[in-house]
Structure formats: structure tokens, C-alpha cells
Amino acid sequence: MSGIDDRAAHAAPDSAGVGGEVADAGPGAAHVADAVTRVYREEWTRIVASLIRATGDWDLAEEAAADAFERAASRWEVEGVPRNPGAWLTTVARNRALDVLRRRGVEFGKLKEWIAMDELTGGGSPNDPADLAASGPEWDDRLRLIFTCAHPALPLEARVALTLRTVGGLETPEIARAFLVPEATMAQRLVRAKRKIRNAGIPYRVPSATELPERLGGVLAVLMLVHNEGYLASSGDRLLRLDLQEEAIRLTRLVVALIPDAAEARSLLALLLLQHARSAARVDADGELVSLEHQDRSRWNRAEIAEGLALLEVRSPGHEVGPYRVQAEIQAVHARARTAEDTDWRAITDWYDVLLAAGRTPVIELNRAVALGLAGDVEDALAELGRLEASGRLGDAHLLAAAQAELLRRSGRVIEAARRYRTAIEFAPTGPERRFLQRRLAALDPA
Amino acid sequence: MQYMMFVATDPEAESFVPAEDNIGEWVAEVDARGVHVFGQRLRPVEDATLVRVRSGELLVTDGPFTESKEWIAGFDVLDCRDLDEAIEIASKHPMARFGRIELRPFWPIDAAEDPVAREDREAGDRGRRTEPALGS
Numbered sequence: 001m002s003g004i005d006d007r008a009a010h011a012a013p014d015s016a017g018v019g020g021e022v023a024d025a026g027p028g029a030a031h032v033a034d035a036v037t038r039v040y041r042e043e044w045t046r047i048v049a050s051l052i053r054a055t056g057d058w059d060l061a062e063e064a065a066a067d068a069f070e071r072a073a074s075r076w077e078v079e080g081v082p083r084n085p086g087a088w089l090t091t092v093a094r095n096r097a098l099d100v101l102r103r104r105g106v107e108f109g110k111l112k113e114w115i116a117m118d119e120l121t122g123g124g125s126p127n128d129p130a131d132l133a134a135s136g137p138e139w140d141d142r143l144r145l146i147f148t149c150a151h152p153a154l155p156l157e158a159r160v161a162l163t164l165r166t167v168g169g170l171e172t173p174e175i176a177r178a179f180l181v182p183e184a185t186m187a188q189r190l191v192r193a194k195r196k197i198r199n200a201g202i203p204y205r206v207p208s209a210t211e212l213p214e215r216l217g218g219v220l221a222v223l224m225l226v227h228n229e230g231y232l233a234s235s236g237d238r239l240l241r242l243d244l245q246e247e248a249i250r251l252t253r254l255v256v257a258l259i260p261d262a263a264e265a266r267s268l269l270a271l272l273l274l275q276h277a278r279s280a281a282r283v284d285a286d287g288e289l290v291s292l293e294h295q296d297r298s299r300w301n302r303a304e305i306a307e308g309l310a311l312l313e314v315r316s317p318g319h320e321v322g323p324y325r326v327q328a329e330i331q332a333v334h335a336r337a338r339t340a341e342d343t344d345w346r347a348i349t350d351w352y353d354v355l356l357a358a359g360r361t362p363v364i365e366l367n368r369a370v371a372l373g374l375a376g377d378v379e380d381a382l383a384e385l386g387r388l389e390a391s392g393r394l395g396d397a398h399l400l401a402a403a404q405a406e407l408l409r410r411s412g413r414v415i416e417a418a419r420r421y422r423t424a425i426e427f428a429p430t431g432p433e434r435r436f437l438q439r440r441l442a443a444l445d446p447a
Numbered sequence: 448m449q450y451m452m453f454v455a456t457d458p459e460a461e462s463f464v465p466a467e468d469n470i471g472e473w474v475a476e477v478d479a480r481g482v483h484v485f486g487q488r489l490r491p492v493e494d495a496t497l498v499r500v501r502s503g504e505l506l507v508t509d510g511p512f513t514e515s516k517e518w519i520a521g522f523d524v525l526d527c528r529d530l531d532e533a534i535e536i537a538s539k540h541p542m543a544r545f546g547r548i549e550l551r552p553f554w555p556i557d558a559a560e561d562p563v564a565r566e567d568r569e570a571g572d573r574g575r576r577t578e579p580a581l582g583s
Contacts, residue, residue: 151530153534200550200552201448201527201530201552202531203530203531211531
């Protein structure tokens with residue numbers, strides 16, 4: 001921020017200093033591009049959110065905001081970056097929206113009224129229906145946007161895409177690339193979602209106190225999906241996918257800031273940070289996945305781990321331990337272990353028991369059995385996996401076989417382990433997983 | 448906003464328990480809140496009639512309805528502030544538990560803009576700068 005402010009202090013938009021700025025066009029252009037990018041990150045959502053509130057028109061809001069940023073890029077090069085870039089952009093975007101409505105011949109009294117009201121109250125919105133301890137009116141707008149984009153009446157993939165587009169400010173082609181669908185498909189998905197918001201009467205508001213817990217769950221699920229899309233980098237543009245993890249963290253931070261009481265939002269943020277902290281160690285020089293056991297822990301991001309662990313230290317009385325909390329606690333056990341051998345697998349088994357108490361799923365049962373085996377109780381673990389196999393409830397045959405192979409290998413039953421690895425390789429759905437299992441098989445002591 | 452609330456049966460839903468049928472309370476609440484316009488139960492599919500005109504010929508038959516496991520058992524017209532209010536009302540209807548409920552917003556005939564013009568305008572929206580054009 002300081003770079004922008006220093007420069008802005010010397011460059012009043014209509015001062016005679018303009019000539020000097022133009023002479024400096026090379027580095028100045030780069031400086032302006034940086035400033036626009038940074039302000040875009042900070043202001044896009046706020047501007048779009050407030051224009052949606054004023055006009056009720058999602059496309060117009062986005063178009064006017066995009067136009068304001070385009071103008072900023074060219075005007076700031078000449079006039080310097082304004083002292084308050086957000087206010088500059090808001091004014092330009094509003095005028096653009098008014099312009100479009102005027103050309104469409106639409107009655108725009110509402111927007112004019114909103115501008116007048118905004119100027120009187122300094123950006124305030126009148127009474128918010130939700131009885132939240134809101135952190136300020138402009139935060140309300142962003143919170144409304146998040147909840148509207150994640151409304152359960154929208155298809156799940158549209159919720160994820162719309163959140164990335166409207167709250168995250170990602171361009172449609174970027175989102176399309178991340179989800180491996182053609183750009184036209186993604187554009188159509190976004191258009192349909194925005195149309196359904198209008199046609200079905202999905203309100204632009206924060207849910208009432210009674211609806212909030214359930215609706216917040218939907219928002220967190222969307223953020224988790226955005227993160228997962230970045231975390232499971234099995235195909236596609238890896239760099240962009242890492243960006244998606246960072247985007248999910250940024251948006252979750254926003255939700256935590258907006259609803260400080262939401263324990264599950266803090267837990268999700270902790271979970272995402274603890275997973276993201278391992279990014280640099282998860283892939284080797286050849287781009288192959290490195291399992292947790294073999295990662296170079298000195299490459300883990302200590303700052304993110306510290307932040308994630310600190311988030312988990314805050315225990316909120318009266319809140320039951322939710323699924324994000326448990327998953328974050330499991331990641332925290334890994335994060336605290338200085339070496340793979342130091343991992344407290346007993347603690348992880350206990351956390352899986354908490355997850356199982358909340359609802360049994362075959363995947364949780366599988367993970368619990370693996371943790372139990374790594375805690376040293378290999379025979380019980382193999383018996384549990386055998387029961388799971390017999391029940392036929394786990395769809396992914398390769399996961400079960402890989403887990404059995406791993407435990408058999410650790411207990412020295414090499415021949416049985418090799419047999420299970422071959423089954424796992426046969427059913428593994430992706431190349432990196434197959435190659436990982438093949439390396440495991442090859443490393444088995446043939447004695 | 449007005450919504451058509453279709454009340455349908457669902458073989459997957461909880462089985463109907465007459466003692467837990469709170470339809471009386473539901474009607475009292477929607478009437479008191481002024482969100483209920485009109486509603487009726489419908490006779491089952493066996494009593495329904497299918498009307499089609501194909502190649503100019505009128506076809507009146509008693510089916511085919513046999514393949515559907517679910518059928519619309521009734522409907523209510525709601526006039527709500529927004530979808531969230533309609534969802535709240537629908538969730539309190541006993542058939543949300545014992546069956547399923549579908550909310551369809553009304554599509555008013557806008558005298559100022561005919562549906563074709565609206566479709567054209569919306570198709571035009573897709574070509575705007577913030578959204579790449581379809582099929583490109």
C-alpha cells in the first residue's frame with residue numbers, strides 16, 4: 001500500500017505535475033499496472049456488491065466495475081494514482097452504471113437515490129434485515145454477495161463459479177481453465193446462475209439468524225470446493241490451481257473477518273492454511289506427487305502453520321466440534337510432527353473417531369483404519385479394512401487396496417503387499433497415483 | 448413475487464403419519480401472514496385425462512401416466528417477498544416431509560416487453576464484454 005500512497009501524495013489528479021508523470025511512462029506504466037492489480041484485489045468485490053445492491057442487475061454491476069478498472073489503467077498513467085483509488089473507482093463505476101441505465105431508457109431513480117443516500121451517510125446502507133454484529137455497511141454488501149452466490153437454490157458448480165467470478169474477481173476464462181470446461185460452457189453457467197437469481201427471486205441479503213448456520217455451511221462448502229480444485233493438482237494448469245488455493249484462503253479470511261463468531265469458518269481457514277503450507281514440498285522436481293511421509297518438512301511454510309495452529313487454539317465454548325474443526329485438527333497433528341516418525345497417529349485415530357460419531361462414511365472408516373495401523377495396531381487395522389472390503393461399501397477399490405498394501409508392507413508381509421499394490425495400480429484412476437504406487441511396489445524388498 | 452408450489456408425492460420420503468400432519472397449522476400460518484393466494488388438492492393420476500393435438504388431430508387418453516412413481520397431489524399459489532420466504536413456507540408444509548415440494552416462480556406476461564424481445568436482449572447480454580460470446 002505504501003508505494004501507492006507515497007506517489008499519490010505528490011500527484012493530485014489535476015495538478016501541473018502531470019507532464020512529469022508522462023515523461024516517466026516506462027516505469028510509471030508498470031507502477032500503475034501494479035497499483036490497478038492491487039486495488040482490483042481489494043476493491044472489485046466491494047464495488048460490484050454495492051452496485052448490485054443499487055441496481056439489482058448483476059451484469060450491469062460487473063460491466064460498470066470492469067469499465068471503471070479499464071479507465072483507471074489508462075487515466076492513472078496520465079494523472080497519477082489517486083489518493084483514494086477505491087473512491088475514484090466507485091464514482092466512475094456508478095457514473096457508468098447510470099449512463100447505461102439512461103441509455104436503456106430505464107427509470108434510474110433508485111440508483112440516484114442510492115448515490116445521494118450514500119453520500120449523506122458516507123457509504124452506509126439502511127437497516128440490514130439480518131441481525132448480525134456487522135462490521136460496517138460496506139462489509140454487509142460483500143457478505144450479501146457471498147451468501148447470494150452460494151444460495152442452495154443454485155446448482156453447486158454454479159455456486160462455486162459465481163463465487164469465484166463475483167466475490168473473487170476471477171475472469172471467466174480463468175475459471176473455465178480451472179474447472180477444465182470450455183470457456184463458453186463456463187460463461188453460460190454464469191449467465192444461467194445470474195438469471196436464476198433474478199427469475200427465481202433469490203434475495204440479495206444475509207440470511208436471518210435462524211437460517212445463518214445452515215447457509216454458512218453452504219458458503220464454507222463452496223470455499224472448500226474452490227480449495228480442493230487447487231489442491232488435487234492431478235491435471236491442468238498447476239500454477240493456476242495453486243492460485244485457486246490462495247483464492248480460497250483469501251475468501252475464507254474474508255468470511256472470518258465478516259462473521260467473527262463463526263467457529264467453523266475459522267476452522268476451515270485453519271484447515272486450508274495447514275494444507276497450503278505443504279505446497280512447496282508436495283511435488284518433486286519431476287512434478288510427481290510426494291507423499292506426506294517423504295516430504296521435506298523444512299520446505300513447509302512455517303508462517304502458515306503458525307497461523308493455522310493459532311486459529312485452532314481459540315476454543316469457542318458452546319460450539320460443538322464441527323467437521324472442518326476435526327479435519328483441521330488432523331492436519332495440525334501432521335504439522336506439529338517434526339519428522340514423519342514423530343506423527344501422533346493415536347491422536348489422529350481419535351479425531352477420526354469424532355468424525356465417525358458425526359456420521360459413518362466408508363472413506364472416513366478407511367482413513368481411520370490406516371491411522372490405527374500407523375499407530376502400531378496393524379492387525380486390528382487390517383481386520384477393519386477386511387470388513388470394509390467385505391461390505392462392498394467403498395466404491396474406490398484402489399484406495400482400499402493401497403491402504404492394505406501399505407499396512408502389509410509395514411508388517412513385513414511383502415508378498416501379500418505386492419499383490420495388493422498390483423490391484424491398486426490396476427484400479428488407480430490417474431497417472432500420478434499409478435506411478436506413485438508403482439514406485440512403492442518396486443521399492444518392496446524382494447527377499 | 449408469486450410462486451406456484453407443487454405438492455408432490457415421493458416414494459423415497461418418510462411414510463405419512465396422520466397424527467403428525469400439521470396441514471391445519473400451515474394453512475392458519477400462511478393465511479395469517481397473507482402469503483397464500485389459493486390452493487387445492489388434486490385427484491390422483493387415475494382420474495386424470497391427457498389431452499394432445501398431434502398433426503391437427505385431437506387425442507384424448509387416460510395416460511400414459513403409469514411410469515411416474517411421483518405425482519402432483521396438490522398446489523398452492525404463494526405471494527412472498529423472495530425465494531427465501533417461499534422456501535420457509537414450503538419447508539413448513541407437511542408434504543415437505545412426507546413428499547416433495549417444487550417452487551416455480553411465476554413468469555408474468557410483461558406488456559412492455561414481449562417474451563421474444565426479452566430472449567433477444569438476454570441473448571445479447573451474453574455477448575457483453577464481461578462474458579465471452581457463446582459458441583466462440
